[in-house]
Amino acid sequence: MDTSAVRVINVLATNIRFDADRMYVQLSDRREIPIPLEWSPSLRNACHCKEHKRRSNLCCKEAQDV
Numbered sequence: 747m748d749t750s751a752v753r754v755i756n757v758l759a760t761n762i763r764f765d766a767d768r769m770y771v772q773l774s775d776r777r778e779i780p781i782p783l784e785w786s787p788s789l790r791n792a793c794h795c796k797e798h799k800r801r802s803n804l805c806c807k808e809a810q811d812v
Contacts, residue, residue: 761772768780769789783790 755775757777758774759771760774763770763772764783767784768782769786771779771781773779
């Protein structure tokens, strides 16, 4: 008797949102997965200023201090 049958479910990310500490991934089956930004330093340290230029390596706040 096979007791290790696996049911495959196709689930896709349908939306992503952020707050100060987490990224939330909304899935097509209505689940939402909170992911701590601490797990991704590049996301945690990302600049979310509207004036931020795509090619700049500095946050616009840091650029003003230069």
